[in-house]
Amino acid sequence: MRRSIAGIAVFTALSIASLTLQAGETPEVKRNSGTPQAVGARHTLRTIPEACARIEGVFTGKPASPYLSEVVNTNPACHPRVRLRDAGEAKPTRAGGWILNDVIQVPSAECPSQVAMVRIWRKPSATAVPPKLDAQGRSRVYIGGAEDTLKSHGVDQLPQYAIATNVEGKACK
Numbered sequence: 001m002r003r004s005i006a007g008i009a010v011f012t013a014l015s016i017a018s019l020t021l022q023a024g025e026t027p028e029v030k031r032n033s034g035t036p037q038a039v040g041a042r043h044t045l046r047t048i049p050e051a052c053a054r055i056e057g058v059f060t061g062k063p064a065s066p067y068l069s070e071v072v073n074t075n076p077a078c079h080p081r082v083r084l085r086d087a088g089e090a091k092p093t094r095a096g097g098w099i100l101n102d103v104i105q106v107p108s109a110e111c112p113s114q115v116a117m118v119r120i121w122r123k124p125s126a127t128a129v130p131p132k133l134d135a136q137g138r139s140r141v142y143i144g145g146a147e148d149t150l151k152s153h154g155v156d157q158l159p160q161y162a163i164a165t166n167v168e169g170k171a172c173k
Contacts, residue, residue, distance in 0.1 A: 034104060052073060119164045
């Protein structure tokens with residue numbers, strides 16, 4: 001089942017135009033460049049289990065928007081424990097408490113000079129604390145609805161991920 005999250009479903013180069021890496025900033029996750037992908041071949045870029053979502057992308061072959069990505073729900077019964085946001089909206093910066101988590105590079109099979117770049121930042125919750133100990137001295141989390149998590153933490157208190165996608169390199173003719 002596909003779902004759209006406002007501002008995240010389709011990314012464009014505009015969403016990252018103002019978000020450049022700070023000098024010397026390296027992502028937490030180290031990875032090699034991805035396998036070249038053909039135009040029209042949908043592929044998974046990354047799964048974020050705590051968000052109950054995965055990011056999928058596809059090269060379109062269209063010069064105006066050569067690459068599209070969307071967030072897909074991994075399980076309708078899953079209750080997200082983090083909030084996903086568009087990086088253009090969140091404006092992640094180190095000073096704002098954001099940490100560059102991952103940079104995913106996916107080259108185009110038809111146009112090797114074009115590479116889709118997906119940058120993922122995370123912002124841990126400032127108030128993240130384990131649940132209180134129960135009578136048996138154990139910290140337990142009981143399965144409830146997503147609304148229980150939001151009520152206990154508040155939407156702005158949840159950890160967050162910000163995602164930005166763009167295409168770098170020369171367009172092929």
